[in-house]
Amino acid sequence: MLNTTVTSELMKLQPTILRFTQTLSAVLKIDAEVVDANLVRIAGTGPYSKFFGKKLNTSSRIFRYILETHEEKVVVKSRTDPLCEGCTNKGTCRETAFLGVPIIIEERCLGVISLVAFTEESRERIKDNVQLFSDYIKHIAQIVVSKVEEKDNIADGLDEVFTNLIENMDQGVLVLDESRRVKYGNQPALTNLNMTRDALNKTEVNIQPLSMHNNELKGHQQHIISLGERQELVVGQFYHAQGHQLFLMAYYQPNSSIAIAESLPQFSTVIGECKKMRQLKTLITRIASSPSSVLINGESGTGKEVIANAVHNLSDRKNNPFIAINCAAIPDQLLESELFGYVKGAFTGASSKGKTGLIQAANKGTLFLDEIGDMSMTLQAKLLRVLEEREVMPIGSNKAVPVDIRIISATNRNFAEMIATNNFREDLYYRLNVIPIHLPPLKDREGDVELLIRFFLEIHTQKIGVGYPGITPEAMNRLNSYHWPGNVRELSNLIEYLVNVVPEGDQIDVDLLPPYFDNVQPKQKVEPIIHDDSAMSLEEMEKIRIEEAIGRLSNRKLVAEELGIGIATLYRKIKKYGLGNH
Template sequence: MLQLDAEVVDADLVRIAGTGPYNKSLGKKLNNSSRIFRYIIETKQSKVVVKTRSDPICEGCSNHDNCRETAFLGVPIMLDDRCIGVVSLVAFNQESGDRIKNNIQLFLDYIEHISQLVVIKVSEAKKNGSNLDEVFSNLINNMDQGVLVLDDANRVLHGNPQALDILNISHSELALIEVNIQPLLPHNNKLKGPEQHIVTLGECQELVVGQFHVIANKQLFLMSFHQPNTSITADDTPASPFSNIIGESNKMLQLKTLIARVAKSPSSILISGESGTGKEVFAQAIHKYSDRSEQNFVAINCAAIPEQLLESELFGYVKGAFTGALTKGKVGLIQAANNGTLFLDEIGDMSMTLQSKLLRVLEEREVMPLGSNASTPVNIRIISATNRNFAEMIAANEFREDLYYRLNVIPLYLPALREREGDIELLVYYFLDRHSQAIGTCYPGITEEVINSLNAYHWPGNIRELSNLVEYLVNIVPSGDQIDIDLLPPYFDTPQESCTPMVSINDDNVSLEEMERIKIEDSINRLGNRKLVAKELGIGVATLYRKLKKYRLSC
């Protein structure tokens, strides 16, 4: 009717309507040449340009030299003092440009009338929807979880403050870059509940745990409360040698500092600590941080191999050294670790005979394979580990004192898990992430009550026990659910929040519910096992769970 082309963009500079050349890229965000639209949205004022290449607002436009527009007229669409978009008329030849130039006020009045019609429609939609959009916006912005709102084309329309914090991005940056969200593991849409996603933000990537919810033509990406501390970058940078050492307690920070100081030394290191504290993990970290990191790291458990076999494994043998020997002989682990690191786990279980031979290797820096008359020079660093008391073993003539001093040049003591204040929760989240990936299931949440129970436990098996427990929990938790206190094994005791006064069941004033609670509590105190309690009471375990929650009991 006006013999002009028209274009409509929303407040995020996404083209939602257009004629002529603007009808080909609907739903796409405008590029850097949208200076006029930005001006109108920011100032909330109409703008007319009748000489596009000479108007100051067009200076610096990336499309300045190739612009085909001869004139432009844009009007803001205002709703409750907010600019929700722009309606514009555009000319592409001199005749159309003159039409805009000669009818500026007429066109402004007409387009303002059109924009008011849009406002009326939006207001009616809000009224008919009982202001649900505003309610949902306030709800999303005040949620404790991070939320991204996407349209049906996977464009991000909004991110609440929690989501922006997780993604380490500002709201203005989010509006300017392309965002893509893809599941980390292929699963044919069979998984329900939170799972790991790769969120691509321009050139950067983040690993985020969350799930999609489809509502009408919108998608909500609801992020889990805990996010693994993992970022994916385009650069293939080597991992830190301490990347597998999880812990920020004072003892762990001191230990990491000490390792950084001694790792590059060729001196022997003896790692002591309880079973399951992660001695081999620390030995590998020392090797990776040393000057030998490009060479072999050879590990052997001295307690897991019989004495005769351990000797041939360590020192190797030549052809015909003994019955059953390989015809070509075998290179021992000491030689295999030449120029690298040899890790001897459970060194306290090595026989006295082998201790003497190992001492000779350390003193002479050469190894003689079984059945050979010639020694081979070796350049190795020895890291050994034990959970035994060497002072008692030396006193009982079970370990050579001279070998002990050779091995214990640099002593490292690994604290037990119960001594590492604040590290249990970090390790729980680390193992949740690792085991859920290994199993191929979605990343589960975990309740604060479970964390408190794990913190209160004494962990006789240390980190190995914690890892096994988390793997068990990841296997049994229903997909999409949180790990609840009821899933913990029965040996985890949760303290009661308050003490309940004893009531006699024979009291006539006691209700049936109170009698039931007392009976259950008595069974728990005697048996301490949910299955046994349920069996004694003659009810199913699921029924027992409901009653435990009802009476706020734990078992």
């Protein structure tokens, strides 16, 4: 008989579990899913990244098996496993492998955390790392248990966590009810809509896609948001979470992008003191006040927008707009209207008031064009005209508008190859590449990883609203020795993940790192603590104290409370000292 009384225990933490699951999937490079004891999807990625809060409508034999037996289940050859026999979806099943672990609390099964492969490559990753992934997911399940126990006595935990998560998001978010009426909006959304929270609460808001076929397309699309009698054209997409609809606005909203640059101290966000970064900072200082175009070249995730911001903040334009747009993230037809704007009636579905393009909006300031190599040849020609004539022609207009902007662009592409294959205009390249800046990959920045770790720990603990956890020398050494193929972005994502899962009051240790760090060889060994042979070591004393408390107290939670540590830390130390049978 399945436990039908614990749905709310996981649902109280749904936003946190969702965010955690997405990060877990990213670091393991395999899709993940979490369901509760009623087979309701709490979180998921890939094909399972929607319909949260809904009961699974397909055959759930493997989940039922785990929930009933409280045992993990691994399937590395789908369709031939005995549990797959009789499955109504066997013929159309896309899953190639599965690893599921129960979430157990006080002999009750709250749900299942699973890794799911949909490709042969992912199947091989699970097959080759079954024990490694299994041990890691079991540890994660205990962290989920500890978070459930922390929230058990908070009646309004869901609302608090849900609202806090949305408020700390950088992109605009509107929360809608079943009738698509707006119930709540965070500050970035209010900024995009040019409204106060009070006004939003009093205004009837309606959101409709610009074209009906947009409902069938994935990703960001243009929507018309009616605010009483006023209408705004906003780029965003709908998500379902916690019985609500969320409208997530794209980062490249014109209104959210047109922001007066803050007067930041020199290089406060350009973290790094290695030789290459010091040389880069010197170069930025020299060229910041120049009106010439800058082209930043570097691998994906190296922080090209951070450098562009630094150039802007050190320039004479720092009190004027800094507008950033990712050319690779926006469909070509939308990118043209975003950059150049349009006049009233320029095309079917155009806003009745027209739209100011980002080039014009960046007047007197800086326009940052990320992934410029993905821009179409047609738009390249129009951008070249802007650079040569210093004026922009909105779509549907016959009158050019003068603009005074500095363009900073960035790419990880090889322009020599693109020019040779006629995928990029040579004349535009020379216009953009007046001042070239090369951003080194993180693996070549000796000594900077630790500085960045400290920086991101501070940033993410403030954003999430938790205490600064610190990090052990062993974990720091392991992170310092990693090759970081995803560069600074990968490091930032990992630190955010670790800040989410580290038990409160504990340090980030090596056992919290994703499994692929087990194969990382430290650059230098951490010197062991030398104990007097005649005295008992601290670890031996700790082991005896934990063993004695477990033998005396029947409840693990009481043991943790007596020892003054979190429940997840207790489970970790039980595993460390081999006390699992006590």
